[in-house]
Amino acid sequence: MRTLGQAFNKNGREDSNNFLLLRLIAASLVVYGHSFALAATTNGLRDFTTSILHYRYSGDLGLHIFFVISGFLITFSFDRRHSVKDFVISRALRLFPALVVCMALLAFVLGPSLTTLSRGIYFESPETYGFVWRNASLYEYAERLPGVFTDNHARNAVNGTLWSIWVEVRLYVLVLVFGALGALRSRWVANLCIAALVAIGLFAPTYMPFITGDPSNLRVAVFFAAGVFLYVNRDFIPLNRQGLFALLLAAVLSYRQPAFEIACGAVIAYGVFMIAFAPKLNLGPIEDYSYGIYLYGWPIQQVVNHFYPDGSALQMMLIALPGSWLAGALSWYLIEKQALGLKARYSGAKKAKAAGGVAL
Helix, strand or coil, X not given: CXXXXXXXXXXXXXXXXXXXXXXXXXXXXXXXXXXXXXXXXXXXXXCHHHHHHXXXXXXXXXXXXXXXXXXXXXXXHXXXXXXXXXXXXXXXXXXXXXHHHHHHHHHHHHHHHHCCCCHHHHHHCHHHHHHHHHHHCCCCCCCCCCCCCXXXXXXXXXXXXXXXXXXXXXXXXXXXXXXXXXXXXXXXXXXXHXXXXXXXXXXXXXXXXXXXXXXXXXXXXXXXXXXXXXXXXXXXXECCHHHHHHHHHHHHHCCCCCCHHHHHHHHHHHHHHHHHCCCCCCCCCCCCCHHHHHHHHHHHHHHHHHHCCCCEHHHHHHXXXXXXXXXXXXXXXXXXXXXXXXXXXXXXXXXXXXXXXXXX
């Protein structure tokens, strides 16, 4: 019986699995789902995750996919290197260049173009520079720019997706801390650490380290923890259709019951790797635009709502989804890919990739 570990050992390289496809789907689901929250009208429609699957909404589904993948691959990233320096450099080069450019474009190009204030007042406001610093440094999450999107359906929210990146980087820190302490070298110790953090999140959330007790933060952290758990126990977890069918059956049988969301979460976490290690789908020249799609999707949707305040969710999606893909592609080719090229110079990424690892 094939295990998750066997599937990963065989198809761990980016060119032999479907992680890229999953990331692109997840980013697109976020944009699609946000259209129903940011548009002035939905014409009575609801996103398909809510109306058909009856599971939260599409934006949450996309986030959960992201965090499961991230928990698995980020843990692998530290485990294959066992180097704090390499891990930090790799994470920083993946996250910050595109994020800093995005925040600068929002604050110094989009903001002054759309603000209701005079440009003098806009550029004198500490909020303008605080937006860039707080978000680009991931010190905290700030969503407002002075006078921008004040009449939108979602007022003042320049980029509402940044909170999850704030959470994710703190989860990276937890992986780094436990990895540096050697907890990832023992499956049992790692499982005890995961169980302890989940218990804190359930019973004493205000004491959850780094990510606070906010329910949304804790929810995505659980999916990240699921990814970590699956990586740590990969050699003991069977990966087959029967397992997926059993989880799907549990979700169906628990419909409208308190356990339904837990069952759906298990389907998502397990299903991600069933898809990831299924026969690879060739995406042709498409590369990893997912981070840029995620960064620019919300601001593009807010611009659509600004100029077309009576537009429907479907109309917003038809404009914003291609727009966010274009922005994601530009971000990838002009910024992210260039930054990732520096990883081999400053860390052990080149050696790890040559050994068959996933390019992270």
